[in-house]
Amino acid sequence: MNNPVISVILARQSVREYQPRQLTPEELDALIQCALRAPSGRNAQPCHVRFCQNAAMLREMQVDFKNIVGWDTPVHTRSDTNPFYHNAPTFVFLFAEGDSRADAGIMAENLCVAAQGLGLGTCIVASVGALFADEVRGAKWRAALEIPAGYLFQLGVCVGEPGESPEWKPRRPAQIRVIE
Numbered sequence: 001m002n003n004p005v006i007s008v009i010l011a012r013q014s015v016r017e018y019q020p021r022q023l024t025p026e027e028l029d030a031l032i033q034c035a036l037r038a039p040s041g042r043n044a045q046p047c048h049v050r051f052c053q054n055a056a057m058l059r060e061m062q063v064d065f066k067n068i069v070g071w072d073t074p075v076h077t078r079s080d081t082n083p084f085y086h087n088a089p090t091f092v093f094l095f096a097e098g099d100s101r102a103d104a105g106i107m108a109e110n111l112c113v114a115a116q117g118l119g120l121g122t123c124i125v126a127s128v129g130a131l132f133a134d135e136v137r138g139a140k141w142r143a144a145l146e147i148p149a150g151y152l153f154q155l156g157v158c159v160g161e162p163g164e165s166p167e168w169k170p171r172r173p174a175q176i177r178v179i180e
């Protein structure tokens with residue numbers, strides 16, 4: 001089917017290497033608008049969202065993260081040289097109250113599809129949750145990101161110009177059936 005939205009959805013894949021260039025103000029604004037338009041249960045809009053473009057802050061977070069999970073554990077980061085944010089120039093943190101993971105996930109995919117439409121790459125990241133689950137270091141970074149009390153890290157999203165063309169990950173079409 002020749003449809004631009006479907007083509008963008010089908011073209012999205014997780015990107016784990018990025019070019020250094022930062023998002024343009026127009027790209028950033030488009031992503032913020034698409035995050036805001038994400039649907040949420042009862043329109044509760046439970047997410048607090050932080051678009052972090054501070055490379056020094058992300059690097060310091062990576063050190064704290066690795067000090068918690070261990071320096072010899074890849075934990076979805078491939079290696080210590082490819083941090084949880086995969087060196088993306090922008091990393092979006094999604095925080096919400098405890099039972100709002102679905103809302104955060106829907107917003108994350110809105111961001112991924114919108115970014116894909118702009119020719120940008122993305123990767124959804126849950127692994128850094130271990131950092132925010134840590135009592136001391138988690139509180140430190142929640143404060144640095146100005147997250148209100150009671151809001152928990154749900155997901156992150158790397159965004160930037162792709163620096164790789166990954167292999168396509170296989171899917172399991174047999175898990176989808178049409179019942180007539």
Ligand SMILES: Cc1cc2nc3c(=O)[nH]c(=O)nc-3n(C[C@H](O)[C@H](O)[C@H](O)COP(=O)(O)O)c2cc1C
Pocket residue numbers: 012013014015016075076077123124125126127128155169
């Ligand atoms: C809820 C969720 C959590 C994920 N967490 C991570 C992560 O912590 N680190 C990472 O590199 N990729 C992470 N991913 C990306 C998945 O590994 C990826 O979507 C999956 O392998 C399918 O590949 P594709 O996105 O290229 O189709 C996550 C994806 C989702 C949806």
